Amino acid sequence: MSGSGSTQAWRRHEAAVARLAASYDAIPAGQPVRLAKRTTNLFRVRAASSAPGLDVSGLTGVIEVDPDARTADVQGMCTYEDLVDATLVHGLIPLVVPQLRTITLGGAVTGLGIESTSFRNGLPHESVLEMDVFTGAGEVVTTRPGDELFDAFPNSYGSLGYATRLRIELEAVPPYVALRHVRFDDAALLTKTIEAIVASGEHDGERVDGLDGVAFSPDELYLTLARWTDEVGPTSDYAGSKVFFRSLQERETDLLTTYDYLWRWDTDWFWCSGAFGAQNPRIRRLWPRRLRRSDVYMRLLGLDRRFDIADRLDRRAGRPQRERVVQDIEVPTARLPEFLEWFDAEIGMRPVWLCPLVARRSWPAYPLEAGEPYVNVGFWGTVHVGPEAVDAPRNRAIEAEVHRLGGHKSLYSESFYDRETFDALYNGPHVAAVKATYDPDQRLTDLYDKTVRRK
Numbered sequence: 199m200s201g202s203g204s205t206q207a208w209r210r211h212e213a214a215v216a217r218l219a220a221s222y223d224a225i226p227a228g229q230p231v232r233l234a235k236r237t238t239n240l241f242r243v244r245a246a247s248s249a250p251g252l253d254v255s256g257l258t259g260v261i262e263v264d265p266d267a268r269t270a271d272v273q274g275m276c277t278y279e280d281l282v283d284a285t286l287v288h289g290l291i292p293l294v295v296p297q298l299r300t301i302t303l304g305g306a307v308t309g310l311g312i313e314s315t316s317f318r319n320g321l322p323h324e325s326v327l328e329m330d331v332f333t334g335a336g337e338v339v340t341t342r343p344g345d346e347l348f349d350a351f352p353n354s355y356g357s358l359g360y361a362t363r364l365r366i367e368l369e370a371v372p373p374y375v376a377l378r379h380v381r382f383d384d385a386a387l388l389t390k391t392i393e394a395i396v397a398s399g400e401h402d403g404e405r406v407d408g409l410d411g412v413a414f415s416p417d418e419l420y421l422t423l424a425r426w427t428d429e430v431g432p433t434s435d436y437a438g439s440k441v442f443f444r445s446l447q448e449r450e451t452d453l454l455t456t457y458d459y460l461w462r463w464d465t466d467w468f469w470c471s472g473a474f475g476a477q478n479p480r481i482r483r484l485w486p487r488r489l490r491r492s493d494v495y496m497r498l499l500g501l502d503r504r505f506d507i508a509d510r511l512d513r514r515a516g517r518p519q520r521e522r523v524v525q526d527i528e529v530p531t532a533r534l535p536e537f538l539e540w541f542d543a544e545i546g547m548r549p550v551w552l553c554p555l556v557a558r559r560s561w562p563a564y565p566l567e568a569g570e571p572y573v574n575v576g577f578w579g580t581v582h583v584g585p586e587a588v589d590a591p592r593n594r595a596i597e598a599e600v601h602r603l604g605g606h607k608s609l610y611s612e613s614f615y616d617r618e619t620f621d622a623l624y625n626g627p628h629v630a631a632v633k634a635t636y637d638p639d640q641r642l643t644d645l646y647d648k649t650v651r652r653k
Contacts, residue, residue: 207261211273214256215330215338215362221253222336230336230653231641233360239301239496240309241524241611242652252332257362259285268368269327274304274361282460290368291456293319297463298492304361308354310564310608312526312574314408314424316555317396323352325367333359334637350632353564353624354502355609357645358633364630372428375408375459377452379445382419385535389573391421392531392554396571408459411552412446416542419447421552424459433458437465437487441477443549467492468551470578474498508580521587522612523547525596528555529605531571540599545592550551551576562625563645564606572605590614611651620646 225231234251257273265288266269272281278292279299285291291304296311305311306322307329319325331351340357341348351358380401382388388411395401395409401423408424433453436442442462445452447492454462466477474495475481482490483523502508512520523545529537531554541550553574557566566572581592594614600607606623607613613620620626629645647653 202236204262207259210256210259211261213364214254214273215332217253217256218332218362219336220339220620221251222332225252227639230643232643233356238611239298239492241522242613242649246380247477252360254360261363263288263290263291263368268370269365270368271365273363275302276304277302278306279461282457285368286457288368288427289370289372291371291460292322293325293367293369294322295460296322297468299464300493301460303364303366307361307364308351308356308358310353311612312553314410314422314553314557315398316408316553316574317367317392317571318399318407318556320556320558321352322366323561326364327611328365329361329368330363331359331636332362334633334639334642336641338362339489339636346632347636350562352561352628353609354629354645355648357629357642357648358636371456372426373456374424374427374429374431374433375454375456376427376429377454377459378404378423378425378450379450380421380423382421385413385416385538387529387532388419388421388552392573393571394535395421395423396531396554396556409554412443412549413538413552414549416538418447419552422446426456427453429453436462437490439479439482441466441469445470463493465490467495468576469549471495495649512582518582518584519587521583521590521592522580523592523596524578524611525593525607526574526576526610527596527600527605527607528566528572528574529600529603530567531573533603533605534573534575537599537603537605539576541575541596544595544599545577545581547579547581562628565625566606570577612652613650615650615652617646620650 222231232251234252254275257275259273259276261273263284268290270285277300278295281303282291282295294311294313294315296306296313301311307326311322313500331339331341331347333339339347347358352631395406400406404426406423407426411419411421413419419626431453433455458554471477476485476490555574556571557568583591593612597607597614
């Protein structure tokens with residue numbers, strides 16, 4: 199294989215896998231096996247544990263990029279930020295680059311990911327050609343599409359093992375991305391436009407390479423159409439004083455470097471940085487540019503949870519108790535207007551993110567219909583509901599409505615399904631059968647226990 203890599207890089211990788219295996223062997227039988235990770239993009243709290251974790255410290259890099267074959271061999275804990283840095287110098291990027299810099303490739307594959315190219319390229323796991331999985335049996339298994347382990351791995355969230363190496367497809371990109379923000383006054387017309395773009399790959403005779411949008415209100419919705427381009431011109435900088443999501447309402451066209459386009463949502467954590475004052479012009483001037491990023495806001499959120507800051511302020515002000523509503527769901531595109539209407543009436547949270555996707559094939563643990571268009575709706579915030587907040591009534595209602603509409607929801611945040619419903623939605627018996635093969639002693643936490651019971 200030609201490209202940016204070396205025998206030394208492969209040897210370092212082998213040594214890191216050996217350390218991982220040694221850390222597994224050091225965990226006494228019967229104790230749970232977990233990753234020793236310092237950062238996370240998950241929004242579900244897990245039970246505290248003092249047990250040692252698996253040593254993944256050496257599995258955070260890119261092993262090799264092959265610009266001729268347009269592939270990369272990447273370690274499982276490598277962030278997309280580091281991956282893009284290694285591929286973009288060759289004019290290449292992964293087929294799908296999730297929105298946040300510190301999402302890891304292994305995390306996006308075992309836990310799903312999505313972005314504006316998903317209407318063309320599906321989800322991140324669909325561009326994986328081969329991967330090595332460290333299983334619950336303490337073995338490294340090389341697996342490929344069509345293998346039982348490979349196919350069950352997406353949406354397994356570490357219950358089947360952890361990816362140590364992944365070989366992925368890359369696509370060529372030019373230096374710039376031209377944007378066009380198209381406004382709609384109702385969700386029905388926006389939905390028809392999504393369906394037309396997915397079917398044709400273009401809009402008004404112009405190619406569309408990336409497609410996502412924002413619904414600010416029932417009568418103010420936008421689709422952002424992205425087109426890869428070599429055309430040079432003044433570019434916008436949304437890592438500075440400007441905020442990207444507001445630009446959708448302020449201008450019809452825009453030009454970003456490809457790098458800035460990939461991380462356009464990370465700088466302000468979509469719009470969630472506003473909770474920390476980072477969008478206030480006076481505070482923003484003082485907030486170091488290098489700290490305007492999602493992992494910093496995640497750490498601040500962790501402090502809020504630890505010291506109960508928001509809830510204390512609410513109690514002092516006499517406001518009802520909050521329920522955290524942080525979810526990404528997918529519904530069939532045709533049902534999007536129905537979901538948004540319900541969401542406005544029952545939840546009342548705006549803006550929300552819209553991201554069309556088409557799965558290339560069916561996957562056992564997240565059974566979307568292959569080739570059928572869906573829209574991911576992302577909403578992240580809190581709702582004042584009162585004392586019943588502890589029972590998560592809004593989240594439970596969302597689960598029921600998405601189920602009714604023939605959709606699914608991602609499991610990176612809190613879930614409340616009963617076991618029977620969960621197994622029906624996520625093919626629990628099949629995942630359990632695969633787990634019995636590759637984790638016969640049940641060293642890894644079961645998917646339901648991990649994502650619903652939060653063990």
